[in-house]
Amino acid sequence: MPSEANRLRTELGRPLFWARKRLRPRGLVLMYHSVGTVEVDPWDLYVTRKRFAEQMEVLARSAVPLALPEFARLQREGRLPRRAVAVTLDDGYVNNLHEAAPILEQTGVDATVFVTTCQLESGREFWWDELAQLILGPDVLPDRIIVGPEAEQPTHMIVGEAKKYSGTDRAIDAQFRDTLGNKKSARMGLFLRTWAVYQAMTHTERQRDLDRLFDDLGVERRARITHRSMTTDEVVTASDSVTVGAHTLTHPLLHRMSLAEADHEMRESKRCLELLLEREVSTFSYPFGARDQTVVNAAIDIGFDSACAGYPETVCSSTDPFQLPRVQVGDWTGDQFERQIDRWFRFL
Ligand SMILES: [Zn+2]
Structure with missing residues (x-):
């Protein structure tokens, strides 16, 4: 009976699907934004310094943390190590330098910070x-x-x-x-x-x-140390401890722009950071994770080696390196984080 065959296929297919999936070497790209303590955080973007330290200790002990360019290279070559993890921080907040970088150095975790370059001269908040x-x-x-x-x-x-x-x-x-x-x-x-x-x-x-x-x-504008973005000098300093990636000039929705505008946003942010840091900037993150195929093609054309999106998945050899999935990390204790990492590797 076809329905019986279907039922059997479903029952047999599921474990095989998961087994096959688990056998493939897979990695995980973690998405952070800010490290520190703030009064309001509607999008869950802040992890406190203490918990960020606990989380990095978990990675140093139980995973293989890699800077994103290295992670992407190994992924392309089909040589991603088991439990490879890339830590990424989006936007270029100055708390990445003051709060995250010392912890990353202490724990030996290589992380990648995606910088929005128009903010560098302004010293303003986003x-x-x-x-x-x-x-x-x-x-x-x-x-x-x-x-x-x-x-x-x-x-x-x-x-x-x-x-x-x-x-x-x-x-x-x-x-x-x-x-x-x-x-x-x-x-x-x-x-x-x-x-x-x-x-x-x-x-x-x-x-x-x-x-x-x-x-x-009649509100006085402030540039709070917990919220403002890095200045030019601060990005240069941060680049001693983290890998820097591009995140456009002005953080737009790239797929809503003309191709010429989107290309300019991506290409110029890469060029600006390369001039500043005197090294190649090979990785990119789409603002809000938003993109379409035209935007993805532009990232390839501009010469990036990899680009990060925002949908939750693990990374395997067949993943598109120009639409790398990422999982967002919350303000979790080291234990909660470790359990969540295991869940992601098991079920995503
Ligand atoms: Zn962003």
């Missing part, structure tokens, strides 16, 4: 962190906030219940993680809606609009 200063800073907001993208096409954000931001609201938002979908205040809701409007703007529009909003709301 737009999403400046937006958090604007929306999640003030105790009281006006009834309505106007955000770009152009003066003639403003989006009026009705503030409503988010007008007042109490200590209780702040305590709720300190626990909020977008991925968990847990409870958040009306103010956090307003922040996320404003974030979506800003993400769709061009870099120039966004920077101009942020400047205007700082004026309109």
Whole structure:
């Protein structure tokens, strides 16, 4: 009977599938952003210094940590060692230098930091962190906030219940993680809606609009050591302890741009870092992990050897080296992290 045959095939197929998958040498690319302690972290991007140290100790003891270019080379050659792991940190936060680099050096873990180069001269925070200063800073907001993208096409954000931001609201938002979908205040809701409007703007529009909003709301712009990006000198210093990869000029959604614009963003970030560091920059990470085949082809054409995306999978010899999967690491203890690494190797 066909249905019986199907049932048997499913039962037999499953263990064989998993067995075959487990027998193949596989690696894992870990995605981090920031190391340190902050009040709000809606996207779960921060791992505390203590836990980052515990996690790196786990890797040093129980995995084969490799810088991404080396990891990608071995993957291409089909020689990835068992439990090969590449640690990557996206965006180029200065906490990567102050908090992560000393731990990486102590534990001997080679990591790769993907740097967004337009930030290097500004010493400013990324737009999403400046937006958090604007929306999640003030105790009281006006009834309505106007955000770009152009003066003639403003989006009026009705503030409503988010007008007042109490200590209780702040305590709720300190626990909020977008991925968990847990409870958040009306103010956090307003922040996320404003974030979506800003993400769709061009870099120039966004920077101009942020400047205007700082004026309109009377908020003093800060460049917090926990949040700001590295300067030129700081990237040079960091490059003594980590491998540097490119992450575009302005952190755009590459697949929403023309090919010429996307090519410029990727090519120029590589060139800028190579001039600065006087060495080849061979690896790249797509901002927000967002890409389409045209963008992937551009990464190949520009001369990168590998590029990181953001979907969770393990890496094996058949994985596309220009769309390497990555798993995001949370603020976990060493034990939790070790169990999660085992789960990823077993089930992804
Ligand atoms: Zn990024």
